[in-house]
Amino acid sequence: MYIQQKKQGIVSVMVAFLCIFSMVFFVHTVFAVSPSVEINSAAPSTPQREVVLTIDAPAGTKEMQISNDSEFDDALWVAYRKVKGWVLTLGRGNKVVYVRFRLKDGSVTQSYTDAIVLNVQSNIGASVDINMDATTTTSRIVTLHIEYSPGVEQIFVSNDSNFGVFETFQLTDTIQWTLGGGSGRKTVYVQFMDANGNYKTVNDSILYNELPGKLPGGTLLRSSTSAIYYLGLDGKIHPYLHASVFHSWFADFRDVDIHTVSAVSLQQYQVGKPVCMRGGTWLIQFQNFPQLYAAESGCRLFPLRSEVEAYLLYGKDWKKRLITLSDLESGVYTTYDRGIHDSEHGVIDMDGDGLDKETEVLYGTKDSLPDTDGDGLSDFEEVGVWFTSPLDSDTDDNGVGDLKQILDDYISTGHQTDVAKDVYNYPGGQIIKNRENGKYYLSYVDGKIYFLANNTAAKVFQTNMFDEKFVIRSSPYLSLIIRSGWHVQENSNLLFAPTLITRQHNLYAL
Structure with a gap:
């Protein structure tokens, strides 16, 4: 909903498969005789x-x-x-x-x-209705019910008939959607693309009536006990449970207008889901769990494969970005699955480390453990990047563990730069400053990277309320492939307002 295409035209779908280079260690593996x-x-x-x-x-x-x-x-x-x-x-x-x-x-x-x-049929059949063909709504959050013929691959949804700004969805029969601003009749447009590259657009309308006497969505509220809430477009109040969450959105209380309301006034609102850490800001760890996460947009956590990935993304001082939250707060978030799964074709990845069960069998690793030898490097990294043994925490038996040796002897010294370009990734919501041209880009939750601005003084940077302290430099170890012809939109409520991510990996504004 925040990405805008510079020129009209057919949306192309590209799949890039990036190169991984080996390092210094050798892993003995038994492969099949007949390729x-x-x-x-x-x-x-x-x-x-x-x-x-x-x-x-x-x-x-x-x-x-x-x-x-x-x-x-x-x-x-x-x-x-x-x-x-x-x-x-x-x-x-x-x-x-x-x-x-x-x-x-x-x-x-x-x-x-x-x-x-x-085998794909030549014509697309498709339809959409809003809220089961309801005629009116008092909530800006609506549900789109979608039907389409076999062969459809992607779904695009917009409040604009020209699809200048839209969201892309994976195949689904229901989508939660946020109507455009203001009261009145609202039309939602849905476009389908099939495996032949053909497109079809359908639409439906509904009358949105904003309830009188209520503060507009997007307002910050402070209770008489100093608790802070975000009044969402869904008409619910969403609490900030942790100071670090608030400051991931706002550098200082003085930067925003907060309305103080009485306890009686708050009681007229239903309490919704707590506000999550803003994507692309802090790293998160929960009190009794060692896993490192990057905060993504939409209340989603991006699990880092190891401290190596943290170092590659955020530099040697990555621990300064780390915030510890209570275990109870983990329930606020969903976790991005970096595994590979396809039950229809028998592809199993029980531990979600990116190695399917059959590949784990080849290497002798366990599909129930992402790090079989417990050395701090995931099995995926060991067999696909560093070529260390996933069964031995000290592959070369020099008394130094594999994780420490890679961090100290290779990563920190810049010994090798072309590694892991289809294993390590930028989390969704992360702002990246290109070390080559100095321009700014945004990694989005769809896995693509978009042009943001030439500098931090640009209007698009300011209106989306980005904080320069969370910007990272592009890493020579990671691929930075920019989606050509696209850029981030100014004043996007999917960037400067709290959001949730759907099962189709798309955002909608609270």
Whole structure:
């Protein structure tokens, strides 16, 4: 709802698979003798472009390339995994996927292929209604009920018929949506894109009546006991449970207008979900749990794989960003799942570390533990980035643990810069200053990065109430691929107001 396209045109869907480079250690792994690739367990056809590849590599494999093109144009080398999600090209018909392997001696194998028929109907059928065809509402938060034909891949929703500003949704039959400002008739537009690259737009309208005598949504309230609440667009009051949460949104109490209200006045409002830490600000840890999280937009936590990822993102002083909250507050948040799951095709990742069960079997690691040897590095990092042993906390037996050795001998010294570019990621809501051009970008919860501003004095930076102290410099260890032709919108309530994230990984304003 906050991203604006610079030019009208067809939205393109691109999938980038980024390269991982090895480090210094060796892991002994037993691979299959006969290299091969299977699409959806050798199924003859599929109604959708998203598929699962099962890949068997030859002995001595270090990395692999996957492509929809026999020439492997733009395909980058990534760490070998037995099971990997993939996206076929647009358009119905026969599709071929190509895989080849690079061995530890530097040699490259022949390519291996599998084919599948993408069977998608040529026309899109779709409809939408607001609040089950209700004619009026007194809440700006509404529910969209959606129906669509097979083959639809993405859903775009906007309060603007031109879709100048919109949100992208994964496939779902219900969406919580925030109507535009002011009273009166409100129209919501929903656009569908299918696997052929075709689009269809439908809409529905509802009359929004703002209740008289109530403060407008977005107002901050202070009770007679000095408790602070956010009055949301949903008409509920949302408490700030921790001072650090308030200051993730506002640098100082003097920076905002807070209305003091009586206890009687507060009683007219229903109490909603507490306000969460603003995305892209503090790191979070709960009192009795060692896991590190980055706060994302929409009350979502992004679990960091290890202290290595914290260092790569926030620098050597990353611990200065760390806030400890009570275990009770953990219930306020949802957690982003960095695992890979596809029950339809038997892909299992019980510990959510990014390695499927079959790959864990190859390495002898446990699918019930993200860090089998307990050395502070996840199994995913050890087998896909640093090539340390996931079964030995001191791979080279030099008396220094793998985590400490990587932090002290490699990361802090800048010894190696091209690592982990499909393993470590910028959390959603994070503002990034590009170390090369000095411009500012925003990593959003959709996994993409958008242009924000040339400098912090820009109106878009100020109107969205960003705090410069939370800006991080781009890391040479992480990929910074900017979504071309898009930029962050000024005065976006999805950026300067508390939000919740839906099961479809989209935000709506409280």
